[in-house]
Amino acid sequence: MSEKKKKRAHEPGRNTLLAMMAFFFLAFFLLALKDGQWQSFALSVVVPAIIYVGTAGISHLFPSDRLLLSLTNFLCALGVLVLYRLSPARGMTQAFNYGIGVGCMMLCAMLVRYIRSWKWLTVLIMFGSIGLLALPLVFGRETNGAKNWFYIGGYSVQPSEIVKLALLISVSYLLSQRKVILSLMFAGACLLMLMLQKDLGTALLYFGVTFILLYTATGSVPLVIGGMAGGAAAAVVGYQMFAHVKKRVAIWLNPWADSEGAGYQIVQSLIAIVNGGAWGVGLGLGNAQVIPEYYNDFIFSVILHEFGLVFGLVVLCMYLFIIIRGVMIARRCRTVFHALLATGCASLIALQTFVIIGGNIKLIPLTGVTLPFISYGGTSMLCSLCVIGLLQGVASRNNAGVREDRELAMAGGDAR
Amino acid sequence: MKQLQKNIRRVAIALCALFALLVVWGVYSLTTYGSRWFASSANTFMRTRKKDVIAGDILDRNGIVLATTINGQRIYQNDLNARKATVHAVGDSGSNVNNSAESFFASYLYGFNSSFLERLSFALRGEQRRGDNVRLTIDCRLATYIASIFPSGKAGAVVVMNYKTGEVLAEQSFPTFDPQSISAAVKSDPQKPFYNRAIQGLYTPGSTFKMVTAASAIENYTNYNTIAFDCTGQLTLGSRVITDAGTNLTENKLTKHGVIDLKKAFQVSCNNSFAQLALQLGDARLRKTAEDFGFNDNFLFRDLVVENSSYPTVNRNDGEIAWTGAGQSALTASPLHLCMIASAIANDGVMMEPKLLISATAPNGTQRAKLTAKVYRKPITSDQAAILKDYMRAVVTGGTGTSAKISGTKVCGKTGSAEIDGQEFTNAWFVGFLDEAASPYALSIVVENGGGGGSVAAPIARKIFSWMLSNGYIQ
Numbered sequence: 001m002s003e004k005k006k007k008r009a010h011e012p013g014r015n016t017l018l019a020m021m022a023f024f025f026l027a028f029f030l031l032a033l034k035d036g037q038w039q040s041f042a043l044s045v046v047v048p049a050i051i052y053v054g055t056a057g058i059s060h061l062f063p064s065d066r067l068l069l070s071l072t073n074f075l076c077a078l079g080v081l082v083l084y085r086l087s088p089a090r091g092m093t094q095a096f097n098y099g100i101g102v103g104c105m106m107l108c109a110m111l112v113r114y115i116r117s118w119k120w121l122t123v124l125i126m127f128g129s130i131g132l133l134a135l136p137l138v139f140g141r142e143t144n145g146a147k148n149w150f151y152i153g154g155y156s157v158q159p160s161e162i163v164k165l166a167l168l169i170s171v172s173y174l175l176s177q178r179k180v181i182l183s184l185m186f187a188g189a190c191l192l193m194l195m196l197q198k199d200l201g202t203a204l205l206y207f208g209v210t211f212i213l214l215y216t217a218t219g220s221v222p223l224v225i226g227g228m229a230g231g232a233a234a235a236v237v238g239y240q241m242f243a244h245v246k247k248r249v250a251i252w253l254n255p256w257a258d259s260e261g262a263g264y265q266i267v268q269s270l271i272a273i274v275n276g277g278a279w280g281v282g283l284g285l286g287n288a289q290v291i292p293e294y295y296n297d298f299i300f301s302v303i304l305h306e307f308g309l310v311f312g313l314v315v316l317c318m319y320l321f322i323i324i325r326g327v328m329i330a331r332r333c334r335t336v337f338h339a340l341l342a343t344g345c346a347s348l349i350a351l352q353t354f355v356i357i358g359g360n361i362k363l364i365p366l367t368g369v370t371l372p373f374i375s376y377g378g379t380s381m382l383c384s385l386c387v388i389g390l391l392q393g394v395a396s397r398n399n400a401g402v403r404e405d406r407e408l409a410m411a412g413g414d415a416r
Numbered sequence: 417m418k419q420l421q422k423n424i425r426r427v428a429i430a431l432c433a434l435f436a437l438l439v440v441w442g443v444y445s446l447t448t449y450g451s452r453w454f455a456s457s458a459n460t461f462m463r464t465r466k467k468d469v470i471a472g473d474i475l476d477r478n479g480i481v482l483a484t485t486i487n488g489q490r491i492y493q494n495d496l497n498a499r500k501a502t503v504h505a506v507g508d509s510g511s512n513v514n515n516s517a518e519s520f521f522a523s524y525l526y527g528f529n530s531s532f533l534e535r536l537s538f539a540l541r542g543e544q545r546r547g548d549n550v551r552l553t554i555d556c557r558l559a560t561y562i563a564s565i566f567p568s569g570k571a572g573a574v575v576v577m578n579y580k581t582g583e584v585l586a587e588q589s590f591p592t593f594d595p596q597s598i599s600a601a602v603k604s605d606p607q608k609p610f611y612n613r614a615i616q617g618l619y620t621p622g623s624t625f626k627m628v629t630a631a632s633a634i635e636n637y638t639n640y641n642t643i644a645f646d647c648t649g650q651l652t653l654g655s656r657v658i659t660d661a662g663t664n665l666t667e668n669k670l671t672k673h674g675v676i677d678l679k680k681a682f683q684v685s686c687n688n689s690f691a692q693l694a695l696q697l698g699d700a701r702l703r704k705t706a707e708d709f710g711f712n713d714n715f716l717f718r719d720l721v722v723e724n725s726s727y728p729t730v731n732r733n734d735g736e737i738a739w740t741g742a743g744q745s746a747l748t749a750s751p752l753h754l755c756m757i758a759s760a761i762a763n764d765g766v767m768m769e770p771k772l773l774i775s776a777t778a779p780n781g782t783q784r785a786k787l788t789a790k791v792y793r794k795p796i797t798s799d800q801a802a803i804l805k806d807y808m809r810a811v812v813t814g815g816t817g818t819s820a821k822i823s824g825t826k827v828c829g830k831t832g833s834a835e836i837d838g839q840e841f842t843n844a845w846f847v848g849f850l851d852e853a854a855s856p857y858a859l860s861i862v863v864e865n866g867g868g869g870g871s872v873a874a875p876i877a878r879k880i881f882s883w884m885l886s887n888g889y890i891q
Contacts, residue, residue: 216423259458267458274450275461277528290460309446313439320435327428331421343424350431354438363441 013066017055021048024077034284047077054102063399064392068325071318072388079374082302083295085284090295090376097378101385108386112393122173126186129166132159133193160202161383168344171210175217176337200238201367205351212347213340252365265292269360272305280308295376301360323350329395342394345387455520457511471525472547474506474517476556482506492595498556500592501563504612505554508595512610515721517552524548524776529784548784551774553583565879566590572863573613573751579759580856581789582768587614616723618748622834623685624847625743627757630682632697632705634800645681645689647673656735658691661833682807683815687742694741699732708795709757719772725749754847755860761805762849762858764798766791819874822882826851831869841865846873854890
């Protein structure tokens with residue numbers, strides 16, 4: 001065995017990568033045998049290829065966290081698989097989004113890796129995001145009670161997703177510079193805009209992330225209590241102010257009261273889950289299409305239906321590992337800004353996953369946020385992958401820092 | 417930086433806790449409510465399933481086939497009367513009846529619990545898969561008899577159960593219908609034949625609730641048997657007036673019982689005395705006893721979906737509390753739950769969980785589910801139960817329920833005539849049991865808009881018990 005081959009065989013995560021590629025090749029190939037469409041055959045090659053690029057390709061370019069990459073890619077590919085199986089057109093679009101997303105992820109990672117001063121960029125980002133959030137209020141249309149979209153040349157864009165990244169970066173930066181008041185003002189402005197758009201699910205995420213960052217940066221207990229009280233007060237105000245929030249809460253309390261009407265979504269979701277059982281009905285054998293918004297809000301129910309509870313728990317564990325990995329990266333950081341940024345990224349993924357899956361299984365009222373990496377939607381996919389990109393950037397800085405230290409130490413040793 | 421790392425660790429722990437919450441809730445709700453979600457009529461997944469699997473048979477406790485599948489068609493038994501008598505317990509192929517055996521035991525009937533090997537063996541033999549056969553505790557002969565004597569044209573329900581084991585021998589709702597040919601008239605009938613009143617009908621229990629009020633008095637007062645009530649025929653509390661059956665205020669005709677004790681008040685079902693008793697006990701104590709008997713509980717029985725009974729918690733002024741003691745106010749309970757309350761008194765204070773499933777048997781003979789008696793709760797002690805038993809015996813021997821008397825057999829019971837707004841007559845109730853070790857049966861009967869419990873429901877109880885005794889329902 002040549003030296004090069006030996007080295008590649010010992011590359012960490014290599015077997016995981018191969019297993020993932022094989023899994024998706026087989027899954028799409030099975031679907032292809034079932035429906036005989038050329039798209040299925042194409043995807044059985046394309047999806048593993050994107051996984052390869054997104055995992056091995058990126059880590060060839062610059063030092064990065066392999067485990068984080070593998071998990072992210074698995075979830076994205078799973079989203080494409082489930083979507084394609086339920087609605088081929090959406091699956092194809094999602095595969096495209098996934099490809100673009102991997103590119104964006106690299107971009108974000110580079111950004112964090114190489115930008116030294118964030119001062120002016122942060123100012124730019126802050127003004128930019130306020131402007132972006134104002135757009136749907138001016139041009140948007142209302143869907144599902146919320147007015148959080150606008151359209152550019154046939155494409156629908158959800159600015160609140162893009163602003164998530166802006167929020168992470170600017171709040172982390174401001175807090176690292178000890179500008180607590182300014183950071184709160186910015187987050188408050190964003191929240192207000194979201195409330196005006198009636199996009200309360202995303203508002204909840206913004207609130208949660210800002211709150212966590214604030215705690216991480218200051219560590220003050222009164223702040224935690226005050227923040228929670230403020231959150232509770234905001235929830236009550238939101239409940240009183242918006243009719244659609246009241247409706248959602250009523251559905252959550254007893255969806256069975258109107259199982260053919262308002263409660264239909266959640267009732268069908270629960271029924272789909274229980275029909276799946278422990279091992280699922282099998283890929284391509286379910287009929288989860290009866291759940292409205294199966295491709296978006298309820299995609300986790302679809303996964304539980306077709307793959308079963310055990311697989312669902314595994315997926316949940318993958319999210320958990322991504323989050324734990326993110327936190328580990330944060331703890332290894334050398335600057336406050338990067339530590340906060342990584343904590344924010346991990347918290348965002350965690351909260352978003354919790355809020356939507358909790359809604360699917362009737363733990364909390366349903367809010368229209370997407371399941372990171374898996375739900376259908378370009379903006380959402382791009383944003384989730386960019387968050388991972390930011391994390392990768394931080395991880396890569398950490399690695400670079402460690403290497404510099406080692407070189408310095410070795411240089412010192414030589415000099416003696 | 418150290419502090420920062422510590423904070424980050426705390427955040428990480430909080431985030432992990434959120435995920436743990438997801439898993440715990442998910443597993444909890446699936447194991448607790450999963451079978452109910454599955455059996456829901458909104459389960460559209462079942463429709464596809466029904467095309468692939470031959471549904472198993474449904475049998476009664478003696479092995480009479482109540483439902484079977486022939487050439488992909490669901491066939492119910494041949495005898496029209498028997499078919500109509502068991503339809504609410506068994507269900508219909510169109511899922512018009514909610515939570516019947518057809519839907520609630522669908523996981524057995526359509527083989528959802530079958531193992532991979534069983535599925536494989538069907539596949540290898542090239543046969544269509546068969547579901548499990550399900551045997552119910554329902555007694556088809558008894559059900560047919562009950563249907564034949566229930567007042568025709570009236571709506572109502574009858575429940576018969578074994579108070580020692582909780583087995584439900586009959587859960588019948590009237591009017592009924594023929595599952596084999598459902599006519600348009602049945603679908604548009606204002607009396608709603610599809611509705612299973614026995615388990616889903618939420619009725620005002622009326623005087624049958626005095627079982628609970630009396631139990632509360634016995635629990636809370638050691639001198640319960642010496643308390644004297646003065647029934648003057650009329651008790652005015654704010655805007656509400658408590659009167660007794662037979663009273664006509666416009667003609668100034670009052671039913672007065674005079675000064676009586678608790679047993680006598682129970683025997684003659686004196687509203688006035690029970691109103692005074694409820695006021696003495698107070699809302700908290702009465703509610704405590706009612707909740708011990710299962711009111712305000714979320715019934716999650718394994719075999720049956722029973723609508724929750726409620727003891728009112730809002731608008732509790734003296735007038736309402738007094739009426740609650742006599743079983744009116746905003747109290748609601750299903751006929752099955754009232755039968756369980758009588759059963760608890762009959763069974764020395766032990767309330768059994770109602771059971772509908774004797775067994776589920778796979779095509780290859782594997783037994784997948786088996787009847788096991790399970791205690792639901794113990795609302796009263798056996799001494800207290802003995803006192804209540806004595807009261808209920810007195811109702812039948814010399815009170816409002818004498819029409820239920822059978823010579824040579826100890827029939828115990830409580831009548832009820834529940835007033836319902838906008839109804840010409842009261843709902844007639846009889847809830848009772850046989851105090852015979854060899855025939856441990858309890859029943860509850862309600863005839864909507866039927867009249868007095870003693871005159872309408874008690875005779876039905878006598879007929880059912882007599883029929884059971886003369887047809888070998890003796891262990």
